[in-house]
Amino acid sequence: MNALEHLAQKPVWPLQVGGLDLTVTNGVVTVWLAALIVFGCYFYLSRRLTLVPGRAQNLAEAVIFFLRDEVAVQIGRGRDAWLPFLIALFSFILANNLLGLVPAMSSATGNINTTAALALTVFVVVQAAGIASHGPAGYFRSLIPPGVPLAVAIFLVPVEIISQLAKPFSLAVRLFANMFAGHAVMLMLLSLIFVFKSYLVLPLPVIGNTLVLAFEIFVALIQAFIFTYLSALYIATALEGH
Amino acid sequence: MLEFEPGLFIWTVVSFGLLVVLLYRVALPPLLGFLAERERLIAGQLAEAAAGQKQAEQLVAEHKRELAEVHRRAEEIVAKARDEGRAARDEILARASGEADRVLARAQLDLERERTEIMTRARTEIVDLVAAAAGKVIRRKLSAAEDRALIERSLTESRG
Numbered sequence: 001m002n003a004l005e006h007l008a009q010k011p012v013w014p015l016q017v018g019g020l021d022l023t024v025t026n027g028v029v030t031v032w033l034a035a036l037i038v039f040g041c042y043f044y045l046s047r048r049l050t051l052v053p054g055r056a057q058n059l060a061e062a063v064i065f066f067l068r069d070e071v072a073v074q075i076g077r078g079r080d081a082w083l084p085f086l087i088a089l090f091s092f093i094l095a096n097n098l099l100g101l102v103p104a105m106s107s108a109t110g111n112i113n114t115t116a117a118l119a120l121t122v123f124v125v126v127q128a129a130g131i132a133s134h135g136p137a138g139y140f141r142s143l144i145p146p147g148v149p150l151a152v153a154i155f156l157v158p159v160e161i162i163s164q165l166a167k168p169f170s171l172a173v174r175l176f177a178n179m180f181a182g183h184a185v186m187l188m189l190l191s192l193i194f195v196f197k198s199y200l201v202l203p204l205p206v207i208g209n210t211l212v213l214a215f216e217i218f219v220a221l222i223q224a225f226i227f228t229y230l231s232a233l234y235i236a237t238a239l240e241g242h
Numbered sequence: 243m244l245e246f247e248p249g250l251f252i253w254t255v256v257s258f259g260l261l262v263v264l265l266y267r268v269a270l271p272p273l274l275g276f277l278a279e280r281e282r283l284i285a286g287q288l289a290e291a292a293a294g295q296k297q298a299e300q301l302v303a304e305h306k307r308e309l310a311e312v313h314r315r316a317e318e319i320v321a322k323a324r325d326e327g328r329a330a331r332d333e334i335l336a337r338a339s340g341e342a343d344r345v346l347a348r349a350q351l352d353l354e355r356e357r358t359e360i361m362t363r364a365r366t367e368i369v370d371l372v373a374a375a376a377g378k379v380i381r382r383k384l385s386a387a388e389d390r391a392l393i394e395r396s397l398t399e400s401r402g
Contacts, residue, residue, distance in 0.1 A: 022252060028250055028253040042270060043268060064273070084265050088258070092258055
């Protein structure tokens with residue numbers, strides 16, 4: 001038996017739309033739940049704002065100020081306009097990462113499809129921001145550093161295109177690999193019980209998984225931050241050009 | 243996990259897109275607006291506090307300057323009063339000393355005049371007495387012992 005099969009998506013509601021498989025899996029449910037939790041938290045807080053913040057408002061303010069001053073600050077002048085997008089991205093990824101640690105919940109960010117979807121969304125947003133900032137031709141020209149001879153530019157254009165495509169790829173793979181690795185380690189530790197079929201090995205998965213779970217909470221935070229930070233960096237680069 | 247699952251992929255895009263729209267339109271504007279407003283409020287209050295502190299420091303400095311000026315003027319007044327007091331004392335002493343000298347000189351002068359007057363009067367009386375005595379001597383032709391007794395009687399009478 002392959003322990004990693006537990007991480008595979010399980011269909012909840014089979015759905016076909018125009019030949020496209022839009023089956024709702026347990027991963028999709030996690031994604032919906034994460035979106036609902038994030039929206040619900042911010043909506044709830046936005047209706048109960050007090051001058052002296054309570055615990056929940058304090059936490060939300062800490063997240064918002066951190067994202068504004070440490071992440072969105074790279075964008076410069078347009079920082080405030082991009083802040084809601086970055087808050088949404090960070091909160092959504094964090095919620096998915098943490099929901100994946102809840103027993104019986106599916107880890108959506110431990111699946112490449114979720115991380116690829118987020119990375120592709122960021123890629124589209126980055127390209128749209130670049131085109132909106134420089135115009136289509138201007139944005140294409142901004143991919144080549146100024147003063148580069150034409151002969152070099154011919155080689156630079158495909159390199160730059162590959163570089164642009166590599167960014168979402170690296171975003172998707174980094175988040176997926178980090179989250180998947182944590183779940184895989186926890187599953188491997190648990191599977192020791194079944195491999196040895198003895199209670200004597202019980203302390204190892206229990207203590208090991210407790211430690212890994214604590215570490216996974218840290219990883220969930222760090223990976224959400226890295227994904228958001230790099231997205232802000234790509235947006236800033238697209239807005240400024242070379 | 244690594245297979246392409248269009249359901250999860252598309253639902254993620256849709257869910258995230260919807261979340262972004264809802265946060266942009268509904269949840270975050272009041273929250274971000276409130277935080278920005280509070281930051282402006284705090285910044286304003288901090289600026290006011292800084293201005294107040296600066297004003298207070300200026301007032302303290304001004305007060306200290308005024309206090310120092312008052313001290314300086316008070317010292318000047320005290321010194322001036324002391325000098326004036328000394329001068330008045332010296333003047334009074336000098337005046338008193340002069341007055342005393344004048345009184346003493348006048349007293350001496352009066353004394354001298356009195357003495358001279360007494361001497362003159364005494365001399366005149368002695369002469370008169372001697373003359374009277376001499377007259378008596380001449381008229382009665384007295385003996386030497388009588389002359390003497392007569393003169394002594396005349397002197398005794400003049401004393402009496």
